[in-house]
Amino acid sequence: MLPVRTDSSDGKGLELGAKLAEEDENHLPPLQMLAVYYHNLLRHAEQVNGNKPFRPHSRIWQRYGDIGRLIAMAKTPSTIVPALSFLTTSEQHPPGAICAISGDDAFLRHETRMALIHALNQVGQDGVDNEPTWESFDGRVAEMADLMDALRERSLFGSERRIVVVEEADALVKRYRERLELYVEKPVSDAVLVLEVKTWPGNTRLAKAVAKSGLTIRCQVPQQGRELTDFIKQLKDWLIHIARVKHQTKLERPAVDLLLEQLPTEVGILYQEVAKLSLLTDEEGVVDTDLVRNHVGDWRTRKTWDMIDAAAEGRAAEALDQLDRLLAAGEDPHALLPQMASTFRRFAAAARAYEQAEQQGRPMSLRAALQHSGVPSFKLSAAEGQLKQIGRPRAKQLYRWLLAADLQLKGYNSGKERARRVLETLIVRLARQTAVVQ
Numbered sequence: 001m002l003p004v005r006t007d008s009s010d011g012k013g014l015e016l017g018a019k020l021a022e023e024d025e026n027h028l029p030p031l032q033m034l035a036v037y038y039h040n041l042l043r044h045a046e047q048v049n050g051n052k053p054f055r056p057h058s059r060i061w062q063r064y065g066d067i068g069r070l071i072a073m074a075k076t077p078s079t080i081v082p083a084l085s086f087l088t089t090s091e092q093h094p095p096g097a098i099c100a101i102s103g104d105d106a107f108l109r110h111e112t113r114m115a116l117i118h119a120l121n122q123v124g125q126d127g128v129d130n131e132p133t134w135e136s137f138d139g140r141v142a143e144m145a146d147l148m149d150a151l152r153e154r155s156l157f158g159s160e161r162r163i164v165v166v167e168e169a170d171a172l173v174k175r176y177r178e179r180l181e182l183y184v185e186k187p188v189s190d191a192v193l194v195l196e197v198k199t200w201p202g203n204t205r206l207a208k209a210v211a212k213s214g215l216t217i218r219c220q221v222p223q224q225g226r227e228l229t230d231f232i233k234q235l236k237d238w239l240i241h242i243a244r245v246k247h248q249t250k251l252e253r254p255a256v257d258l259l260l261e262q263l264p265t266e267v268g269i270l271y272q273e274v275a276k277l278s279l280l281t282d283e284e285g286v287v288d289t290d291l292v293r294n295h296v297g298d299w300r301t302r303k304t305w306d307m308i309d310a311a312a313e314g315r316a317a318e319a320l321d322q323l324d325r326l327l328a329a330g331e332d333p334h335a336l337l338p339q340m341a342s343t344f345r346r347f348a349a350a351a352r353a354y355e356q357a358e359q360q361g362r363p364m365s366l367r368a369a370l371q372h373s374g375v376p377s378f379k380l381s382a383a384e385g386q387l388k389q390i391g392r393p394r395a396k397q398l399y400r401w402l403l404a405a406d407l408q409l410k411g412y413n414s415g416k417e418r419a420r421r422v423l424e425t426l427i428v429r430l431a432r433q434t435a436v437v438q
Contacts (some may be wrong), residue, residue, distance in 0.1 A: 080202075080211050083108045083219040084234035088241050090119045096214030097187035100207070102200030103219030107268035109196055110376050112217050113165060120163055120192060134162070139169035139196070144176045148183075151191040162191040169195040177206055184209040221265060232260065235267065239274050247278035249285040258292045268376065272305075272342075279338040295335050304336060308343050312386035316431030323423060333419035334409055340426065341402045347387050348402075349373035351395035390430060401426060 081093050083103070101112050117134055135150050150164045166172055173180065173195065180195075184206065187193070200207055200216070210216055222228040236256045243251035251274060263270060273296060277287045280295060303322050310319035327333060350369040357364040364372075366384050375383045387395060408422045 080216040083112045084238045086217050087115050088238050098193045098214040100210050100216045101196045104198050105219045108219035136165045139166045139172035151188045165194040167196050169197045181206050249278040251287045255287050255289050255292045258289050262296050276339050311427045311430050314389045314432035319427045344398050346373045346375050348398035
């Protein structure tokens, strides 16, 4: 343990050091937390020294002993973090009054936004999570005055904290850069402004100000070098985290290594692939290398999602042709249904939400219904067109069709040929020509 004197009158700073010293040396806090403690201790040491800079070999060094030598090297944790680090350990990256989500990976931006909103949940005195009030703006047309009104607005329901998210905020930043710089200096104390941008040069005054007092989350996939190596390591950790937290399965380390060997480094595809593999696990819930080897392939994975898109868009002939190619390549039809169902269930849920909103006298857009059903933002435009093609009557029957298909595949005589016919029937039911007949 670290030797720290606690008999000095400088109690506040030394108390922080003593708190560390009391920790068992085998269970010390994370390095980032240590940096925070040491940084705070250094600030107090400078106050004790008459607000003069902390110099090596001074009396402060001697009074703080080994802690003093460590705090001289400590730095405040960076407020610019990679998206995958934030998604895995959001509790270690508290947001400020303004946050920037930057990068061109739409899937990462969507996941980061939702994780950030979740992290801003407040726990009430009764110990119940209170969902904060949040509002979304389109940065291409939004006005600064509207954002300020939303940030200052108070709701009769929900928590006290307001969250204002500006999607596609590049144009807004370009129009109101100076006003945003002023806002960072004096933000609304109980509100959070989130800017989603594709480009965010770190050398601008606005980016520097946000990094200093707020939080910047990078949603960019590096192309080469050390950054790509670090990104892939974070990606593997995050996929294991997602499998455990969202799907209650154990994604083994060798399995995730094999997964990235067989698939491109596209976060959205890998996320969907982990979801598919989780559906295929046995009662132990383990995704191992055998499962990955048997059900994952670069060409087959792309063709599977292409087949599902073709089916949803009513292009039955193309979808049937792709299904035939997949089965000829060795894909198991029993493994294809869970992937198809994961997409079609969202359409069914969106149709139900849309109809319920209509019945309650508060109509919602198809896009909002799809987002409510869990469709990622980068898929919303395509999904909206697909749901329109399917139409309300068929969308309302999707749950029943999927249940029937699942029961047929689990029947006593559900061989591969029978399973093939089940999938073909589902595709034909969604064809454009079928919509006219029905």
